[in-house]
Amino acid sequence: MSETTEQRNSDETAVTPEAPVTPEAVSRGPLGLVGGVIKTARPRQWVKNVLVFAAPFFAFSKSTDRTGLLLDAIVAFVAFSLVASSVYLINDAIDVEADRAHPTKRNRPIAAGIVPVPVAYGAAVVFFLAGLGVSFAASWQLAVVLGVYEAVQLGYCFGLKHQPVVDLAIVGSGFLMRSIAGGVAGGISLSQWFLLVTAFGSLFMVAGKRYAEIMLFERTGAKIRSSLKKYSASYLRFVWATSAAILIMSYCLWAFEIRQTEHNSVWALISMVPFVVAVLRYAVDVDGGIAGEPEEIALKDRILQVLGATWVVTLFLSFYL
Numbered sequence: 001m002s003e004t005t006e007q008r009n010s011d012e013t014a015v016t017p018e019a020p021v022t023p024e025a026v027s028r029g030p031l032g033l034v035g036g037v038i039k040t041a042r043p044r045q046w047v048k049n050v051l052v053f054a055a056p057f058f059a060f061s062k063s064t065d066r067t068g069l070l071l072d073a074i075v076a077f078v079a080f081s082l083v084a085s086s087v088y089l090i091n092d093a094i095d096v097e098a099d100r101a102h103p104t105k106r107n108r109p110i111a112a113g114i115v116p117v118p119v120a121y122g123a124a125v126v127f128f129l130a131g132l133g134v135s136f137a138a139s140w141q142l143a144v145v146l147g148v149y150e151a152v153q154l155g156y157c158f159g160l161k162h163q164p165v166v167d168l169a170i171v172g173s174g175f176l177m178r179s180i181a182g183g184v185a186g187g188i189s190l191s192q193w194f195l196l197v198t199a200f201g202s203l204f205m206v207a208g209k210r211y212a213e214i215m216l217f218e219r220t221g222a223k224i225r226s227s228l229k230k231y232s233a234s235y236l237r238f239v240w241a242t243s244a245a246i247l248i249m250s251y252c253l254w255a256f257e258i259r260q261t262e263h264n265s266v267w268a269l270i271s272m273v274p275f276v277v278a279v280l281r282y283a284v285d286v287d288g289g290i291a292g293e294p295e296e297i298a299l300k301d302r303i304l305q306v307l308g309a310t311w312v313v314t315l316f317l318s319f320y321l
Contacts, residue, residue, distance in 0.1 A: 036109030037123050040092055041085035047298060049084065051175060051198070052076040052182035058258075058319065059188045069186045075138040076185035080178060082131030083146045087153040089124035093117045094157050138185040145184055149177045164230040168206050168239065175202035193254030200247040204279075207240035208286035209293075240286055244279055251275055258318055267318035271311055278307040 056073040092099065092110045099111035109115040128150060135143040156170045179198040183190045214233050251272065258268040281304050285297050297304065 033115060033119070036114035037089070037119065040089050040109050040115055040120065041123075041127065042088045043081075043085075044299075045084070045088070046077075046081045048175065049077050049080045049178055051178035052080055052185070054179050054198070055183035055188050055190055055194070056186050058191075058194065058315075059183075059186070069188075072138040072185040073182055075134060076142055076181050079131045079135040079138070079142065079146060080149075080181055082127045082134065083150055084174075086124040086127035086131065087150065087157065089120045089127065090154065091157045093120040093124075135185075139187065141184040142181055145177055145181045149174065149181075152177075168203065168210065171206045171209075172199065172202035175205070191254060191257065193250055193257055196250040197247060197254055200243045200250060204240050204243035204247055205282075207236050207243060208282070211236040211240065211286060237287075240283075244283060248276055248279060258315075265318040267314050271314035271318060274307045274311040274314065278304060278311060281307060 053073050056069050059069070092108055095105075096110050096117060099105040099108055102111075105111060110117060110120050132143055132146060135146050152170055152173060156167065160170055161167045176195070176199050179195070180190065182188075210228060210231065211233060213228055214231065214236065217228070218233075255268045255272050259265055281301070282297065285301070298308075
């Protein structure tokens with residue numbers, strides 16, 4: 001890239017550093033400071049925490065206390081949502097300068113000057129302690145999982161996110177810990193195939209997200225995270241393609257295990273069809289470089305939602321019919 005091109009891209013993406021936050025800046029927008037904190041907590045991304053219901057769902061028919069198991073799963077969902085929000089607040093506070101140089105992230109409340117950095121750190125502590133407190137309503141093991149999750153994610157925020165491959169593993173581990181949290185909250189023994197499906201499904205989504213970020217960089221010249229500079233688009237395609245293959249294989253083996261343990265139900269085998277098609281459907285978005293926000297795809301892609309609902313129904317029938 002020539003010096004002229006680099007200068008033009010820099011001019012297009014650079015944002016003048018924010019002035020000190022004033023009361024007028026804090027009150028900017030319909031919700032002001034409180035609304036900014038809530039937005040930074042990213043409640044829309046709480047959809048990821050639905051994974052805590054996975055383990056209880058698959059063990060539900062074997063439980064003698066179904067009401068208790070459901071309540072424990074709800075507690076795990078609330079606790080994980082609060083703790084995850086604390087990580088989002090810290091991450092945005094650390095990345096405030098980089099976000100101001102990004103074409104879309106510069107509109108985040110902290111980068112825009114609506115939420116002062118000290119307030120973000122204080123809110124993060126409140127969210128974490130609230131989540132930890134809620135977790136004890138289910139089990140102390142859930143609190144341990146949340147503590148490990150927070151420690152790993154803080155390591156990511158304070159430097160590990162700049163390390164290639166390690167950053168993929170850490171982000172993917174967040175989804176795996178959500179599944180584990182649902183299991184420990186209800187005292188459920190987790191299948192090895194279930195854990196493999198979660199692990200490689202997570203890696204598949206994370207690699208797709210990074211691939212979309214590289215595509216954004218190539219289209220707009222927007223500033224990207226330092227770890228991505230050490231990746232190539234072809235390498236990330238390799239990662240998500242490999243993850244998809246292992247994900248599908250692991251799920252099929254898990255489906256066979258379910259059939260053997262759940263009344264020899266054929267519905268477990270039928271569930272492989274919507275699952276595989278859903279993976280391939282999501283791969284279309286990954287290949288197009290528009291999988292930067294997985295939760296947005298899950299909320300907007302109607303075909304993917306239908307496939308997901310069909311998959312859940314077939315699994316429900318395999319366990320309860």
